Amino acid sequence: MLKSLxxxxxxxxxVVAIGVFVGLVWLTFRWLEYHTNHGQEIPVPNIVNKxxxxxxxxxxxxxxxxxxxxFKYDPKYRPFQVLQVYPAPGSRVKDGRxxxxxxxxxxxxxxxxxxxxxxxxxxxxxxxxxxxxxxGDTLFEPSIQKDAVLRILFKGAPVKPKTxxxxxxxxxxxxxxxxxxxxxxxxxxxxxVKEARAVIARSMFEVGLVxxxxxSKDESDIIYYQDPASGDVRDQGMQIDLWASKKTPAxxxxxxxxxxxxxxxxxxxxxxxxxxxxxPAHQEPVYEAPANIPxxxxxxxxxxxxxxxxxxxxxxxxxxxxSTTDTKPKSTNNTTTSNNKxxxxxxxxxxxxxxxxxxxx
Numbered sequence: 001m002l003k004s005l006x007x008x009x010x011x012x013x014x015v016v017a018i019g020v021f022v023g024l025v026w027l028t029f030r031w032l033e034y035h036t037n038h039g040q041e042i043p044v045p046n047i048v049n050k051x052x053x054x055x056x057x058x059x060x061x062x063x064x065x066x067x068x069x070x071f072k073y074d075p076k077y078r079p080f081q082v083l084q085v086y087p088a089p090g091s092r093v094k095d096g097r098x099x100x101x102x103x104x105x106x107x108x109x110x111x112x113x114x115x116x117x118x119x120x121x122x123x124x125x126x127x128x129x130x131x132x133x134x135x136g137d138t139l140f141e142p143s144i145q146k147d148a149v150l151r152i153l154f155k156g157a158p159v160k161p162k163t164x165x166x167x168x169x170x171x172x173x174x175x176x177x178x179x180x181x182x183x184x185x186x187x188x189x190x191x192x193v194k195e196a197r198a199v200i201a202r203s204m205f206e207v208g209l210v211x212x213x214x215x216s217k218d219e220s221d222i223i224y225y226q227d228p229a230s231g232d233v234r235d236q237g238m239q240i241d242l243w244a245s246k247k248t249p250a251x252x253x254x255x256x257x258x259x260x261x262x263x264x265x266x267x268x269x270x271x272x273x274x275x276x277x278x279x280p281a282h283q284e285p286v287y288e289a290p291a292n293i294p295x296x297x298x299x300x301x302x303x304x305x306x307x308x309x310x311x312x313x314x315x316x317x318x319x320x321x322x323s324t325t326d327t328k329p330k331s332t333n334n335t336t337t338s339n340n341k342x343x344x345x346x347x348x349x350x351x352x353x354x355x356x357x358x359x360x361x
Contacts (some may be wrong), residue, residue, distance in 0.1 A: 044099060046089035052080045052103045065098040070105045079106040108132070108167030115161035116149050121175050124149045128171065136170040142204065143176030144237035150174045179236035180204065187230030193244050194219040196226075200240055208239030213255075214246065224249040225256055227263045 042062055047055035052068060059066045071083050084102035087093060111131045116124035125135055143150055151158045153172040154165060165171070186203045188196035193210060200207050212221055221244035228234060243259065245252060 041092035042095055042097075044085065044087050044089050044091045044093060046085075047082055047101075048085055048089060050082050051078075052082060052101065055082050055101060059099055063095045064093070065096055067098050067100045069100060069102055070109075071102040073105045073108045077104045079104060110164040111167050113152060113159055113161055113163045113165060113171075116152070117161065118145060118148050118150075121147050121149055121173070124173065128173075132167040133165065134168060134170045135173055137172045139172060139174045140177040141174050142178065142180040142236055144179045145176040146178040148176050150176055181235050182233040183236055185226075185228050185230050185232045185234060185240065188223050188226055188240075188242070189230070189249055191223050192220050193223065193242065196223050196242060204236045205234070206237060206239045207242065209241040211241075211243050213244070213252075218246075221246055222248060224252045225259050227259075229264070 042064060044064070045058050045062055047058055050058075056066060056068075074083075077083065081104045082101055083104055086100045086102075093099075111133065113133070114124075114127045114131055116127050119127075121138075128135055139153075141150055151174040153159070153174065154163075154169065156172075159165070159171070183204060185205070186199050188199050191199065197207050212218065223242050223244050224247070225243040227241045228238075243255075249256065
């Protein structure tokens, strides 16, 4: 067994195989050295803070490739100034190695206009500032969308959402101020549907129902009736209904009369006009006391005590049947006067009789 292994033929094959393997390894490393230029390295030149044009020229002379990448704009550096280099300056690289350059751009990167159309103005201003745009003038335009953004203007021209503008650009915002009041309805009878749409839009109204007589959707049909009627006043944004046909309005007089009976209110002019009388302002009303209310009672007076006088006795001859001191008050015989004053005296409190003079005989 061992003797067969040491046969000269076996040993020869083994030596040949080892020689072939070593040769292949040597050829592989030689090919790699030739292909990669082993031992031929080029130092990376220092091109930081140079302009991108100068840096490219230096790399071309050194036999190095380059890749330029726009760095974030920094206003502290010059436009197109090389800020970073990879690999770092002084490093040794192979011939043809690509060097990455980070260059300061000329200005800020462009930003997209956000979609803030028909959005509330306060939210729109916040979104514009977040993306890096500044709001200049705020313009107001009559619209039913009050406090909503209608358009965005850049240098006087409207821009659409997602339009790219330079960062920190100044834009003007058009905001709705609310609908206009009492606008006259335009007359679109006799126009085509397409022309009527344009006239209604210019008058700040909207097209409502469009009824075609033949059921088609032909925009070339002639308008023969509209509601509201021309000359009426409405607020901005109100809808105008249209009736269209291929016939002329003169040929559809019966249809127009039928529509008038439905959409036109007839006013009865036979009723007398309503008269309005103005009342003077700040006029104080005058009140009169009714006749059946009694007059207020007079104030009570406190009777003063009667003075007692002592007179010289006189001899008087009294007639029979008469009394010297008459204590009864005199009564008037005027019956008419007492009847008229019955209500008044009934309300007055009874007065105390006055003291009489006493004569001592």
